[in-house]
Amino acid sequence: MLDLREITYQPQTGSEKILDDISFNVHENELILICGNSGAGKTTLLEIISGLTIPQKGSISWKNKTISARQRRWISGVVFQFPERYFLGTTVGKELKFGHKSLREKNIDIVLKKVGLSGINLAQAPEKLSGGQQRRLAVAVQLMRNPTILLLDEPTAGLDWSMKNDVKNLVHNLQNKNTIIIVTHEPSLFEGIPYKIITLEKGKIKKLMKEHYGG
Template identity: 55%
Template sequence: MLSLKNIYYHPSTAEKPILRDLCLKFKTGKITIVRGPSGSGKTTLVEIISGLSGYQKGEITWLNKTLNARQRRWLCGLVFQFPERYFLGLSVAQELRLGHKRLTTEELISTLTKVGLINLDLKKPPESLSGGQQRRLAIAVQLLRSPKVLLLDEPTAGLDWSVRKGIIELIAKLKDKQTILIVTHEPELFKNLNTDNYKLHNGQLIPQ
């Protein structure tokens, strides 16, 4: 499983460390929830785990093997809080096929089915989709990479209740296939899932 040990991160532009001696072990079959207010370091945490950012001290391991940033990028799929800012394709189909030269129609249909987008018009531009559809599309893009770890940054933020419910149900279906970490300021939305809960405070994780 994925494990973080004594992670320390202090950017030169910050007065104090964002993460300090942070430790976390993910458990099989459980979704890990990390809550905290804006500015507490939640997004920094998922960017470090995913290999998009580095850290000064500590160790990140998968199955007891230490991972470098490149290895973490292969291991993890990261869905940002505002996924529409990161879409590159001119259409939904193009977005899904980016980096997948040999993607089959069967694989595409299977992934869209998993995220509840099977009836979506693939010719539409991603930015024309609703907020909920954009989140589902972003998750589909990551699932096509077959990540072992799925990192979700505020997956329900800015969505109305009916759409939130659908995203939560989708996450519940995925937890048996991927190790999932959700960082959120709305942990109560996930209370019916099998979760381990932490609060990010002063750069450390406090069990809740």
């Protein structure tokens, strides 16, 4: 279980707290949706969970052991908004292999199957893929690291309806294999998938819905 306790964060240049006394827990292989208006602190919360940002106060534990920011970076895979803007590989294959000194083709095939990209041409440029495929590729890049916790920041942003459905299917396929935390303005998109919702407002938890199974 991922357990956050009294997480508080205020940037050095800011006069107000972005996150104020945030506490909640996430069970293994659970799907959590984090909702709220722009500026509520959603992305900052993902950055803290992933170890990319360090809070001034609070602790985070995994399986009842407090873990440092460095340890959280090891177990987390993060896909931020519009990840296709940050692809570095000139081909799909090179993008998947980026940062891996030795990688078996079998491992690539396994990950591509997980995200629904089996049989994709590894020699084509990532920008040639559809929007939904690019989001799937971004998730695949993180899955190459074999993360325990997968963090997605607005994974449907800028996509049309059919491509958004691609993302929903991807999340559904990954469920029960990873602990997944998603920042989204579109919780209704995930109807039919069991999840919990955390609603943030001005850096505080406004509402915590224990369970939701959708329509």
